Amino acid sequence: MIRNKIAGAGAILCTMLAFGVAEGHEFKVGQIEIGHPYSRAMLPVAKVGGGYMKLTNNGAADRLVSATSARAGSVEFHEMKMNGAIMEMRELDSGIALPAKSTVELKPGGYHVMFMNVTQPFKEGEMVKATLVFEKAGPVDVEFSVGPVAGEKGHGAHAEHGK
Amino acid sequence: MKPKKPFMLVAGAISGIFVLALIGVMVLMTNDTPRSGRFGAAFSLVNDQGEAVDRSIFKGNPSLVYFGYTHCPEVCPTTLYEVAGYLDALGEDGLPLKTYLFTVDPERDTPEVMKGYVTAFSDRITGVTGKPEEMTKVIAGWKAFARKQPNPSGGYSMSHTMDLFLIGADGRLKGLIPYGADHNEAVEKIRATLL
Numbered sequence: 001m002i003r004n005k006i007a008g009a010g011a012i013l014c015t016m017l018a019f020g021v022a023e024g025h026e027f028k029v030g031q032i033e034i035g036h037p038y039s040r041a042m043l044p045v046a047k048v049g050g051g052y053m054k055l056t057n058n059g060a061a062d063r064l065v066s067a068t069s070a071r072a073g074s075v076e077f078h079e080m081k082m083n084g085a086i087m088e089m090r091e092l093d094s095g096i097a098l099p100a101k102s103t104v105e106l107k108p109g110g111y112h113v114m115f116m117n118v119t120q121p122f123k124e125g126e127m128v129k130a131t132l133v134f135e136k137a138g139p140v141d142v143e144f145s146v147g148p149v150a151g152e153k154g155h156g157a158h159a160e161h162g163k
Numbered sequence: 164m165k166p167k168k169p170f171m172l173v174a175g176a177i178s179g180i181f182v183l184a185l186i187g188v189m190v191l192m193t194n195d196t197p198r199s200g201r202f203g204a205a206f207s208l209v210n211d212q213g214e215a216v217d218r219s220i221f222k223g224n225p226s227l228v229y230f231g232y233t234h235c236p237e238v239c240p241t242t243l244y245e246v247a248g249y250l251d252a253l254g255e256d257g258l259p260l261k262t263y264l265f266t267v268d269p270e271r272d273t274p275e276v277m278k279g280y281v282t283a284f285s286d287r288i289t290g291v292t293g294k295p296e297e298m299t300k301v302i303a304g305w306k307a308f309a310r311k312q313p314n315p316s317g318g319y320s321m322s323h324t325m326d327l328f329l330i331g332a333d334g335r336l337k338g339l340i341p342y343g344a345d346h347n348e349a350v351e352k353i354r355a356t357l358l
Contacts, residue, residue: 044283088322091316
């Protein structure tokens with residue numbers, strides 16, 4: 001019993017730590033800031049995972065052209081669009097444009113990173129290493145913090161967000 | 164009297180245009196709404212246990228039907244978690260409900276993949292897959308939408324309807340729950356239309 005409690009407390013502490021880290025982390029390359037890259041825990045058989053982050057370009061126009069990760073067969077950029085009741089997905093094969101002095105957010109329901117052919121599904125709490133390559137600013141190593149499975153968070157917090 | 168006539172004419176013209184526009188919108192909406200009639204298409208698919216599935220699954224029990232796929236990073240897992248939440252919230256009242264995930268990507272979603280996927284959400288969701296041309300019949304039969312979107316760098320994504328279909332025990336569509344619907348409203352809608 002006591003051991004369970006300790007394990008429980010440990011789990012909560014780990015979650016809090018992971019959450020704390022996840023909220024804060026940021027990367028920088030040249031004039032580009034990469035704020036809070038995060039992903040979601042994947043289901044046991046899922047092969048793809050989304051990645052999200054906020055790109056702030058404080059310099060001249062640039063472009064996120066490619067990405068790689070040892071955890072994925074390939075990494076692509078996709079755009080999700082909701083057209084009425086239809087979800088449309090397409091690959092952005094020329095990458096994601098970052099106009100001068102602008103912020104572009106990769107988020108659920110919009111632009112996002114797609115980790116393809118993931119063999120070992122992402123687990124909540126882990127950090128997934130990846131390299132982003134910008135046309136002008138060059139490459140930068142980042143880590144995507146893995147949060148709960150899509151929908152799971154909303155599921156528990158309905159009363160709160162009332163949405 | 165004179166100035167009144169042109170005004171009447173203009174007013175009449177405006178209301179005429181308005182009525183026409185309204186009719187147009189109504190026609191568009193009717194075309195847009197999945198049919199509320201009976202499901203007519205015959206099809207032959209398999210569930211995640213490899214057992215044969217045909218149109219009789221839409222009869223005898225009310226059901227929640229979703230068209231999604233496992234290579235879907237956001238919308239499908241979110242919806243299926245929501246659905247698991249509806250089933251939890253309904254408790255015993257919801258026991259007559261059957262819940263199905265019809266894959267819009269049957270080429271990659273084998274029965275084994277479907278089994279692993281749906282059971283991650285709930286033991287009450289059944290995956291359905293099979294030959295793509297058979298799946299097309301179900302999708303078209305419910306006036307849902309799915310289209311393969313080739314990726315320039317290889318592979319493909321699927322564009323698809325996000326609504327959850329509420330189907331009565333009589334095999335007729337009773338309503339839709341849109342993506343992002345409020346949990347309580349969705350549960351009430353299921354209660355009101357299916358239970």
